[in-house]
Amino acid sequence: MYRVLVVDDDQVLQQSIKQALEFHDFIVTTASNGKDAVSAVYREKYDLVVMDVNMPGMSGIEALVEIKKHDLATIVLILTAYSNVQDAVKAVKEGAYNYLEKPISSENLVALIKRALKARSMVETMAFSAPTLSLGDKGTGDKFVGESNAMLKVFNLIEKLAKVNTPVLIRGESGTGKELVARAIHYNGPRKDEKFVTINCAAIPETLIESELFGHEKGAFTGAHERKIGKFQFANAGTLFLDEIGDISPAMQVKLLRVLQEKNFTPVGSNREISGDVRVIAASNKNFEEMIKDGRFREDLFYRLNVLPVYLPPLRERVSDIPHLIGHYINYFNNTHGLEIKGVSDEAKAKLLAHGWPGNIRELRNVLEHAFIVESTDTIRACSLPENIFKDDDGGNASSGGSSDCRGGVGSAGVMINDDDEDADDHKGIYDNIIDLQGIRDSVLDDGRDSAASQASEYTFTFSHKNDKLDFQVAKDMFEKEFIITALKSNNGRINQTALKANIPKKTLLRKIEKYGINPKEYKV
C-alpha cells in the first residue's frame, strides 16, 4: 500500500482528493500548508506528495525543494489553481514529477499517480535488480542448503539475527555464502518488504565511496552535475549490505562509525544532516584482528560491527554438506537447463568429495553447471567434471585419464563456466575462437548433441566489398554478429551453453550481445 500526503489549504478540495485516493486503496495523510507538509515528510516516509502551489506561509514550490532535500525518491505532484505555466515549469525543474491544473478530475489524478509510482519502481528495479532470497520459497535457486553442525548453527543464528536490528559482521572465505546469509537475515525479518541494497566497498574507487554511501550535492566535486542520494538514504527502512568492508579506507571507517553510532550522516558538499533507519550488515574475508594490530582497521568500528558475528566455515571443513549441495544444484540446473540428470556416478561423487574447494560453494556450483552442459548421459560422470577435478589425484578410485565410468565416453574439455572469466582480448578473440572450436569439437561435442561449434567449424563467412572499401573492422563485426547469432540458435538462446560450446568467455559473449543489440530470447526454440 502506498502512502500519499495531500497538501492543500482548500479544505474541501483536500478532503475530496483524500476520499478519491482512499477509494483506490492509498493510505492518505493531509496537511494544509507547506511547512506542515515538510514536517510530515521528515516524520514519516511518503511515496508521493500531491501539493497545491499557492498556500499561506511556505508555498508549494518552497516545500517541494525542502521535501526533495530530505528524500529525493519522494514523488511530488503539483496542483496549480489556474493555468500558471511558469509555476508549473519551476516545480518540474525543482524535481516535481508533473503538475495538474485545477479543477482536477479524480480519474486523471489517480492515473497520473499510478503512472508515477510505476515509473519509479521500474527505475528502482533496473538499478537495483538483485535476485531476492528467502530461506526456501521464492524459487530463485538461492536456497540455503546444509546439514552439517556448522551450518545448522548458522541457520539458527540467522533466525535470531533476523529479529533484531543490530549490525552484523559476516566472515568467511570467498564463495562460502556471505551474501546469501545477509539476504536471509533481511528477508526473514521485519524489513523484508523494504529494500536490500548492496554496495561492494572494494569495487568503488576511494574518491567515490563517500558519495556512493552518503550522496552528494550538485557541484560538490568535479563531475557532480546533479544532486544524488546515497545508498544509506536509498536503503532507508531496509538493509544496507556493505560487502568487502575490510577494504574501506581509515577516513571512511571514521564516517561509517559515526553513522552506526549516531544514525545520521551528511551528504558530500552539504551542511545538513540526514537521519535514517538502516540496518547494516557487513561482510569480509579479511583478518580483522591482524588489521587492527597493524592499525589498518579501527578497533571501535570492528566492535560496533561485530556485535553479532557470523562465521561461515569453508566447504572443505563441512564435507558432509557436499552431497546435499550436489542434490540441490542437480534439481536447480535440471530446471534451468531443461534436462533430466538423475544424479552423479560414484566415481564423480568421490572426486567431488575429495576436492579441496578453494572457491567453496560458488566453485561447486560452477563445476556442476559445467558438468550439466558437457554430460550427454543422464548421470554426471567423472569425465564430465572440469579437468582440475577429473584429474585430482587424491579423489576417487581413478587417477588421471583412468576413469572407469567414462571408458569409451567423451573427455573433459576442461572449460569452466565462471562468472569471473577473463575477458578475451578483442584482437585475439576471433582467430583463437576459430582454432579452439576445432579442438573443442573433437573433445567435447562428439556426443551427438547439436552444437554451434560443430556448425561453426564448417562455417564459411562471405562478405561482399568494393576494393577501395575493404574494412577489417566492419568485416570483423559482421562476422562476430553472425557467429553469435548462429551459436545462440544452436544453443536454444542459452547464454552459458553458448559460451561453453562456442568457446567464448561468458563476459565477452554478454558484451558482444549488447554491442550488436542481439536478443538471445529470440533464439529460444
Ligand SMILES: Nc1ncnc2c1ncn2[C@@H]1O[C@H](COP(=O)(O)OP(=O)(O)OP(=O)(O)O)[C@@H](O)[C@H]1O
Ligand atoms: N549454504 C548454501 N546453500 C546453497 N547455496 C549456497 C550456500 N552458500 C552459498 N551458496 C551459493 O554459493 C554462491 C556464492 O555465495 P555468496 O555470493 O553468498 O558467497 P560470498 O561469501 O559472498 O562470496 P565472495 O566473498 O566471493 O563475495 C551463490 O551462488 C550462493 O547462492
Ligand SMILES: [Mg+2]
Ligand atoms: Mg559476496
